[in-house]
Amino acid sequence: MTGQPIPVIIDCDTGVDDALALLFAVRHPGLDLRAVTCVAGNTDVDGVVRNTLTVLERAGAPDIPVGRGAERPLLEPARPARHVHGADGMGDLGLPAPTRAPADVDAVTLLRREILASPRPVTLIPTAPLTNIALLLRTHPEVTSHIERIVFMGGAVTTGNATPVAEFNVWHDPEAAAILLTAGVPITMYGLDVFMRVVVPAEEVHRLRTSDEPGTRLAGDLLAHRPTTQGEEPEAEEAGGLGDAGAVCAVADPRGITTRLLPVEVSLAPGPARGQTVVDRRPRPGESEIHEGGRERALVDVALDVDVDRYVKLYLETVER
Numbered sequence: 001m002t003g004q005p006i007p008v009i010i011d012c013d014t015g016v017d018d019a020l021a022l023l024f025a026v027r028h029p030g031l032d033l034r035a036v037t038c039v040a041g042n043t044d045v046d047g048v049v050r051n052t053l054t055v056l057e058r059a060g061a062p063d064i065p066v067g068r069g070a071e072r073p074l075l076e077p078a079r080p081a082r083h084v085h086g087a088d089g090m091g092d093l094g095l096p097a098p099t100r101a102p103a104d105v106d107a108v109t110l111l112r113r114e115i116l117a118s119p120r121p122v123t124l125i126p127t128a129p130l131t132n133i134a135l136l137l138r139t140h141p142e143v144t145s146h147i148e149r150i151v152f153m154g155g156a157v158t159t160g161n162a163t164p165v166a167e168f169n170v171w172h173d174p175e176a177a178a179i180l181l182t183a184g185v186p187i188t189m190y191g192l193d194v195f196m197r198v199v200v201p202a203e204e205v206h207r208l209r210t211s212d213e214p215g216t217r218l219a220g221d222l223l224a225h226r227p228t229t230q231g232e233e234p235e236a237e238e239a240g241g242l243g244d245a246g247a248v249c250a251v252a253d254p255r256g257i258t259t260r261l262l263p264v265e266v267s268l269a270p271g272p273a274r275g276q277t278v279v280d281r282r283p284r285p286g287e288s289e290i291h292e293g294g295r296e297r298a299l300v301d302v303a304l305d306v307d308v309d310r311y312v313k314l315y316l317e318t319v320e321r
Contacts, residue, residue: 005032006148007118008251009111011069013041013128014051016084016091016222017243020315021127022052023219024245026061027321028252033061034122035114037107039069040078041128041172043088048128051090053098059215065114066100069107070131073173081168091225095218107132112140121148123251126180127244129169130154134176137183149186153247155264155277156192157302163275167192170266171275178266181298189264190247191277194257194306198242198249204316205240211320219319242315249311250303256314258305263297 008031012018025033036056038048049068056064072078086092103110111132115122124147126133133150136143154169154177162171170177181187200223208220223240242249250257263280267273279302285294 004120005030006251007032007034007120007122009035009037009114009122009124010248011037011039011107011111011124011126011128011132012052012244013039013043013048014055014090015042015048015128015244016225017241017245018042018127019051019055019090020219020222020242020245021248022055023059023215023319024248024315026056026059027215028318030252031248033064034118035065035067035110037067037069037111037132039107039128039132040071040080041169042081042084044078044080045069045071047088049102050098051088053100053102054090054095055218057098057100058095058218065103065110067103067105067107067110070135073129073131074134074175076173079172086225091222093221093225108136108139111136112143115143115146118146121146123148124150125248125251126150126152126154127247129172130176130180131173134173134179137179144183144185147185149188150180150183151188151190151247151251152180153190153195153244155189157277157279157281157304158193160276161192163272165273166275167277170277174266174268174275177277178268181264181266181300186301187298188250188259188301188303189277190250190257190303194303195243195246196241197306198246198308198311199239200242200312200315202239204312205238208319216320242311245315246306246311249314253310253314256307256310257303259301259303261299262302264300264302265297
């Protein structure tokens with residue numbers, strides 16, 4: 001990679017795959033991780049802060065500021081995903097408590113400070129419910145001129161996971177996601193359509209887990225907690241999905257994804273479609289627009305395909321640095 005590193009801020013709900021994303025961001029030479037902000041999602045926000053500090057410590061990261069953010073979505077109660085990420089949000093790996101402490105300012109204040117202080121426009125990488133980002137955009141809209149792009153892990157073109165049509169991060173706080181889409185900056189949606197496909201083979205997971213280096217070994221243990229199949233032998237390593245880490249790979253190496261600029265809106269009405277990212281892939285307007293007039297919808301670079309081998313290779317090379 002040539003040129004200066006890309007200044008990035010990750011907003012996360014660490015989370016097994018958020019932890020994988022942090023390990024990658026810390027170790028990739030083309031990324032300058034300026035701050036990490038935490039929001040309730042996979043687990044409660046205090047657990048997210050603890051997990052984030054632990055991962056940064058294990059990765060040997062410099063003293064990157066970590067900000068505690070929203071305890072719950074804008075309108076609804078928090079609905080954690082402990083059944084996926086374990087009681088502690090980190091696969092119940094029994095990691096020691098961190099010795100680092102969070103920043104003495106809240107997440108929104110930290111986001112504003114670091115975005116405005118960066119010598120170059122920042123790329124935001126939310127891998128969590130978008131509550132912090134929505135609060136930032138509504139409270140400090142002046143930051144948008146200092147944001148290069150927002151690459152968020154969220155949404156789905158086809159099938160959801162929290163519901164048949166809604167992905168967890170958007171479903172957890174749909175109003176916040178709707179605010180994000182109207183931010184007025186370039187946005188890339190790294191949704192479930194590509195998220196589910198980037199899988200590290202079992203033999204590579206095993207190799208990472210046997211490493212003597214703490215950060216590399218942690219990556220292997222985290223991947224082992226994200227099996228893509230249920231193996232017959234409970235102790236055998238299985239292939240593990242990169243999940244959120246793929247969104248950070250997409251910032252470091254955007255050529256690994258195929259995107260199309262498409263209209264996207266978030267379904268906010270109560271009912272079975274709440275939280276769905278409605279992606280319009282039609283070649284021309286339909287009867288609804290003809291008879292009722294078109295609605296203004298955000299144009300988003302939607303990831304529709306991913307070079308799996310490229311991102312697996314990139315991830316492994318980076319975390320083993």
